[in-house]
Amino acid sequence: MKALHARYPFLAAAREAVETAGVDLADLVASDEAVVERGLERVEWAITDGTVGEPHRRTRVELLSYPVARVLVSLVDQHVLLRRYARAEAATAYERFSEELDDRAAFQSTRTERLDLRDLLAEFDLAGSVHGSPEDDGGYRVDVGAYLEHAAGQWGDEWRLVNRSLADGQVPVDETELLLLVRQAVERRVKDGLPFAVPDEIATELEAETERISETLADLDLTRDIDTVVPDLFPPCMRHLLDKVQKGEHLEHHSRFAIAAFLTSIGMTTDEIVDIFQVNPGFGEEATRYQVDHIRGESSPTEYSAPACATMQSYGDCVNKDDICEDVINESHPLNYYEHRLDEADEDELVDWREDGDAEDEE
Template identity: 65%
Template sequence: MQPIHARYPFRQVSRQAVGEAGVDLAAVVAEEPEVVARGVERVVWALEDGTVGEAHDVDRIELLSYPVARVLVSLVDEHILTRRYAQAEAATAYERFTADFADTSELKYANTDRLTLPDLLAEFDLADAVRAAGGTVGDGSAAVADGQSREFLVGVGTYLDLASDQRGDEWRLVNRALADGEVVVDGEELLVLLRQAVRHRIDDGLPLSVPEAIESEVTEEVEDVRERLSELDLTREIDTVVPELFPPCMKSLLDRVQKGEHLEHHSRFAIASFLTSIGMTTDEIVDIFQVNPGFGEEATRYQVDHIRGATSPTDYSPPSCATMQSYGDCVNKDDICEDVIDESHPLNYYEHRLDQEDEDELTDWRDEQGDDASDEADEADAEEA
């Protein structure tokens, strides 16, 4: 097993090297605790740091820790963990191949194979979809040259696939130079697209079907990862209010509030804590509850401020899916509830829906309210005139 295999374990040649060495993964997890420990480390670092940590000094341990990490992620089988793990492996690979392309010293690669840009393109069957503008692709050094000025041409289908998860107007196709079915990118952008190709490779293969012989050997490690996952606040700082993307339970509660129906205390707490968690202010939430029977502005404002931690030592999070079920507030479950978030948490659902949408096409509910208010003011001004 060569160092390059351990450095880029997602490559087919790395997988072939493991197969040719006759490695039995069941025996590895049972007899090689260092490999298992490094596999756990990859997953934990992915959760907490967004990378897979420092590589182990022993190439065999580093390489075999990759399939062990994938086993752990598969057995935990939580969408957020899978996504973070794939992102972390891709981020680490990006750091490594960017550094490799930038280092042209012969000494570094005297005793090892060197990863080149054509190698990486071939890995993902992109050799025919990417070409250098006005010349050959080269070994990758041009892609990381000062100023990232060299241009590459990427087939539009490939570009759309690999740029779909990138944020920012600069990635939108309408803002790119496009000619003869090819999109112009610079060297830095090409490497970002290749990072996404790595992420797709890792994400598409998960979760794995894990044999019982392997699963039984890593029970404690799986529980450790589950515990760490439960202790982390994995929801990002959400500050976008798009009701049509709410989880079914919260959509139902919001609809009931707006219809003026009476809500039990636990239901009021669930929707209020959800709305505070996605960035709504106390004033905005109070306005929503005005139509509810028995509404009292002072009491409602106090309760919302208490939930958000403004008048209490605790910033309350929305109830988990399990709690919503126990109170009878879990309704209208859809495929995302069943297959994606695995009944974890309403905020996980909402974050997933936001991630699937084009951020530039999302309209915040609060902006719509502001537009409506402006329109009404304009109409009133027109009538007065």
Template identity: 30%
Template sequence: MEAGKLKQYVVNDLSKLSKIYIGEELDPLELIDLVPESLERARNLLERALGKKVEPYECDELCMTLGYKIAVIVAAVLKDKWLQNKLANFVAMEIAKSLNKDDLVSTITLLRKLGYDVTDLDEPLQVPIKVHRGVVLPEVYPVKIHLISYVKLAKRFLSDPHWKVVNKPLLNGFVYLKPDEIIRLAQEAVYSKVIQDVKEIGNLEVSDLPNRLREIVEELSSAIRKTVVKRKRVEESVKGLYPEALPPCIKSIYARALEGANLSHQERFTLATFLLNIGLDVDEVLEVFSRAPDFNEKIARYQIEHLAGLRGSRKKYSPPSCKTLVSWNLCPTKEECKANHPLSEYKRRLRARRKSDAQGNGSDIEGVSRMDGGTRER
């Protein structure tokens, strides 16, 4: 299965490819000339990451590995974080699909290669949870992971009660997990690895590449860039929002949302409730989140409508206070703010902008939402 092969390609270094597969070291251009179909593999991977409905391009192991590495180079050269996040999320999900809950050897091996302290247990930990008709029924945990590794991998969803350390078996510095949980963490590990691979390339410019490699990357980049531009549905300024007045906490999350970052549950809740409370409607908020690498419109719409008070208890949620955001480690710098709540700070900054604009020193604030969500000023 194509997805099943991906996991070994993520952990192989490009400089080692020819040595691993053909027994001698070749430079990247010689390797690409030897395996030209790797270019089609790279294009196919990037297109599928961006949602194009095409069949996976099948080829041998060296081709698949080299194709992944070329795709990463293209994503880095384009300097588009949305594309980079989409690629990372796609690769991670493809690998997660290939992992088997009934045989965790591949999952454990993958996590170890990526540097995480994980052990499969010969005798799984069994924790009694209830008695049914006189029989004690246990929860079974066949894997343990060091607490530090666990926190690194689960950091995006540690606010979820299911993933909180206090709700997990913890013995001698190790967290014990069920099969589906360790596979979920492996998905996070692969996502982080792809992003790391992109970052390690650095601020590479196409002009820095050797001629032949530059031609290859330019050709692939040109085709992918068209798809990226076509699929970016969110403008830098959302109607009804004045980005320059955003408090630092919201500005940071908002910028990452537009980049297609995998936001944590806390970040998504904070941003969605803030945008709803400054007057954006459900569709406008949905547009902001549409860049998320795991975006599902049906699920996202339901969640946003729930926060807006249109479903469930009909209660409209407010964004967290500054104190809560500090406790969630989502406050980049409290020193810049004079209020104790993001909404109050946004309102204060809007007033300052309007005053400055009235004096002829500010920028146009047309389209800013009223704090009560009413008619936008023109």
């Protein structure tokens, strides 16, 4: 097993190496504590840090921890985990290949095998779609089809085709941008096939680890990286509360708290929440500002988070429950619902309310 495969376990060659070694997954999880521990670490770091942590010093452990991590993600089977895990594997790979390609000379002298940009592009069928820039400025040109495919998951207006120059069906990119496109390809590769059915024998062996990941997820502050406001994708309960606010209907204190906490959790500032509430004729700006600052922890010692589904249900605020509530998020948390919808949405649907104008446009 090669160090290169351990650094990039999603490569087709790494998978082949594991297959050739004839590793039996059931035996592995039953007998190799170091591999299981590192597999668990990969997933826990993905949830809490957005990377898969430091590599294990032994190549075999590091490489085999990847299929174990995939099994764990499949066993927990939560959309939010799958997404975070794939992102974290891609982020770690991106960091590694950026560093290797950036410091080609140093890596050439210290490692017998290193990643070559051409090989990396070939791995994701990009070799024929990426060309050196004719200006010889160190940049590249990517065929528009390949560009669109891999820019689709990138966040930021600079990736939109209308904001790029286009020459002969090719989009000029610099090396950093090219590697970010590859990062997207890695994320897709990691996501591919997840979650899969895990044999009972393996599931039983990994019960403690699965439980630990579920607990880490439950403790997670789901608010950290949403920061996107698309009311059409809100969960039905929050959409209902927001509609009531905007129609000027009276909201009980707990309902007002729920919608304000939810909006805070998805990254809205106090001013923006005051704005979105402002169409309400019975709106009291000062009271809203005070309540939102209170939720945010600015006028109180505690930062409150948006209520989970169980709390929403106990207050009668769980309204218009749909299939996503029941089948995808298992009535866990409105933020899980929203994160799922954002994840599934087309780029075109993701027009942030804050960039789009005002709240009336959403009606």
